[in-house]
Amino acid sequence: MSRLENKVAIITGAGSGMGREEAILFAKEGAKVVATDINENTINTVVDEIKSNGGEAIAIKHNVASKDEWKNVYKQTIDTFKKLDILINNAGITQPMSMDDLTEEQWDNIMDINLKGTFLGIQLALPHFRDNAGGSVVNISSIAGLTGSSGAGAYTASKGGIRMFTKSLAADYGKENIRVNTVHPGYIVTPMSKDYMESNEYKGWFLSQTPLNKLGQPEEVAEAVLFLASDAASHITGVDLPVDGGVTAI
Numbered sequence: 001m002s003r004l005e006n007k008v009a010i011i012t013g014a015g016s017g018m019g020r021e022e023a024i025l026f027a028k029e030g031a032k033v034v035a036t037d038i039n040e041n042t043i044n045t046v047v048d049e050i051k052s053n054g055g056e057a058i059a060i061k062h063n064v065a066s067k068d069e070w071k072n073v074y075k076q077t078i079d080t081f082k083k084l085d086i087l088i089n090n091a092g093i094t095q096p097m098s099m100d101d102l103t104e105e106q107w108d109n110i111m112d113i114n115l116k117g118t119f120l121g122i123q124l125a126l127p128h129f130r131d132n133a134g135g136s137v138v139n140i141s142s143i144a145g146l147t148g149s150s151g152a153g154a155y156t157a158s159k160g161g162i163r164m165f166t167k168s169l170a171a172d173y174g175k176e177n178i179r180v181n182t183v184h185p186g187y188i189v190t191p192m193s194k195d196y197m198e199s200n201e202y203k204g205w206f207l208s209q210t211p212l213n214k215l216g217q218p219e220e221v222a223e224a225v226l227f228l229a230s231d232a233a234s235h236i237t238g239v240d241l242p243v244d245g246g247v248t249a250i
Contacts, residue, residue, distance in 0.1 A: 001030075002028075002029045002030030003029040003030070003226065003230045003231075003232065004026055004029040004030045004031035004086075004226070004229070004230055005029075005030035006030065006032075007026075007030065007031045007032070007085040007086055007229075007230075008031065008032045008034070008077065008081040008082075008083050008084055008085050008086070009026050009031045009032070009033055009034065009085060009086035009087070009088065009229065010034040010036065010073060010077060010084065010086070010087050010088065010121075010125075011023045011026065011033060011034070011035055011036070011088040011090055012036045012037070012062065012064050012088065012089055012090050012091035012117070012121065013036075013037055013064075013090040013091030013092065013140075014033075014035035014036060014037050014043055014046055014090065015035070015037030015038075015039045015041075015042030015043045015045075015046060016037075016039075016042050016190065016191050016192070017188075017190035017191060017192060017218050018090060018140065018185065018188065018190060018218040018221045018222060018225075019035075019037070019088075019090040019091070020042075020046050020218070021218040021219050021221070021222040022088055022090060022221075022222040022225050022226070023035045023046050023047075023050065023057070024046065024049065024050060024222075025219070025222045025223070025226055026086075026226065026229075027050040027053070027055030027056070027057055028053070028055065029226060029230075031085075031086070032056040032057070032081045033047075033050060033055065033056070033057040033058075034057070034058055034060060034073065034076070034077045034080075034081070035047055035050075035057055035058070035059050035060070036059075036060045036061070036062035036064075036073055036091075037059075037061070037062060037091070038061065038062065038063055038064075038091070039061075040059070040061040043059040043060070043061070044059050046059070047059040056081075058076065058080055060072070060073050060076055062091075064089075064091045064113060064116075064117030064118075064120065064121065065112035065113055065116055065117050065120075066120075067120050067124075070120045070121060070124050071124065074124055074125070074128060077128075078128065083128070083131070083132050084125060084128040084129065084132060084135060085132060085135055085136065086135065086136050086137075086138075086229045087121055087122065087125050087135065087136075087137045087138075088137075088138050088140070088225060088229065089117065089118045089121050089122070089137070089138070089139045089140060089162075090140045090225075091113065091117060092113060092114045092117075092140065092158075092159075093109070093110060093113045093114065094110075094152065094155045095109075095110055095152075095154065095155060096151050096152045096155070097151070097152070097154070098151060098153075099153050102153070102154055106154065107154045110154045110155055110158050111154070111157075111158055114155070114158035114159065114161075114162065115158045115161045115162060115165070118139055118162055118165065119165070122137055122169060122180070125137070126173070126178070129176070129178050130176060133177060134176065134177030134178055134179075135177075135178050135179070136178075136179045136180075136181075136228070136229045136230075136233075137166075137169070137178070137179065137180040137181070138181055138182070138183060138225050138228045138229050139162050139165075139166050139180070139181070139182045139183070140162075140182075140183055140185065140221075140225070141159045141160075141162045141163050141166075141182050141183065141184045141240075142155075142156075142159040142184055142185060143184050143185070143186045143242060143244050143247055143248055144156040144159050144160075145159030145160045145161075145162060145163045145182075145184060146160075146163070146184055146240065146242065146248050147248055148160075159184075162182065163182050163184075163240060166180050166181065166182040166238065167238045170237040170238030171238065174237050174238075179228075179233070179234075179236065179237040180237060180238065181228045181233070181236060181237060181238065181239050181241065182239070182240050182241065183221065183224050183225055183228065183241050183242075183243060184240055184241065184242040184243065184244065184248070185216065185221050185242075185243050185244065186210065186216055186242065186243065186244025186245055186247045186248070187206045187209070187210060187215050187216060187244070187245070187247065188215070188216040188217065188218060188220075188221060188243075189215045189216065189217060189218075190218055197215055198215070203215070209247055209250075210244070210245040210246060210247050211245060211246030211247075211249060211250060212245035212246050213245075214245060215245075216243060216244065216245055220243060221243050224241055224243045228241060
C-alpha cells in the first residue's frame with residue numbers, strides 16, 4: 001500500500017524546487033494533491049505531470065500572505081476532495097542583505113510570506129483537521145532557523161519563528177491528534193540556487209561545511225517531508241528534522 005493512500009494534502013510553493021518534488025512524490029504515494037503557488041504557470045505544469053502519471057491533483061494560484069486566498073484554497077480543497085489530512089507549508093522567500101541595507105518593506109515582505117503565511121495556513125486548517133479527527137502539518141524552515149545565518153537576519157528571524165511556532169502548536173493541538181513538525185533543509189540545489197551553489201566560487205565552501213561532502217537535492221527533502229506527513233510518524237510531533245548532510249552537527 002502506498003504511504004499516503006487516500007490522503008488529501010495541500011502543498012504551498014509547489015511550482016518548483018522542493019515543493020515541486022514534494023507534490024510529485026506525494027501523488028506517487030497515493031495522495032490527492034492541492035498544489036499552490038504564486039506562479040500559476042509552474043503549478044499547472046506540476047499538476048499536468050502528476051495527472052499524466054495517473055495521480056490526482058489540482059492547481060491553485062495562491063499568495064500565502066493573503067487570508068482570503070487561503071480561504072479559497074480550503075474551499076476548493078473541500079469542494080474537490082471532501083477533506084484535509086496534510087498541510088505542507090513550503091512557500092517561502094529569502095533576501096540576503098545586511099541590517100544596514102534592509103528596508104522596513106523588505107522585512108515586512110519576508111515576514112508576511114514566511115511566517116504570516118504559515119500562521120494563516122495552520123489557523124484556517126484547524127477546523128478541517130477537526131472534521132477529519134486529526135491531521136499532519138509539516139513546516140519548512142531552514143538550518144538558518146537552527147543556527148542563524150550571516151547576512152540574512154530577516155530570513156533567519158522568520159525561519160526561527162517557524163521553528164518555535166511549530167513547537168507551540170504541537171503542544172497545543174496534540175490532544176486533538178494534530179501533529180506539527182518542522183523540516184530544516186541545508187544547502188539544497190534548486191532551480192533558484194543551482195547557479196550560485198554549483199559555481200566554482202562557492203561550491204567548495206558549501207561542501208567544506210557539509211560532513212557528507214555533497215549538496216542536497218530537493219528529492220531528499222521531499223522524502224523527509226513525506227515521512228513526517230505520513231502515518232509512519234504517527235507518534236512524532238514538535239520535532240526539528242535537519243536535512244542538511246550534517247551541517248548542523250558540527
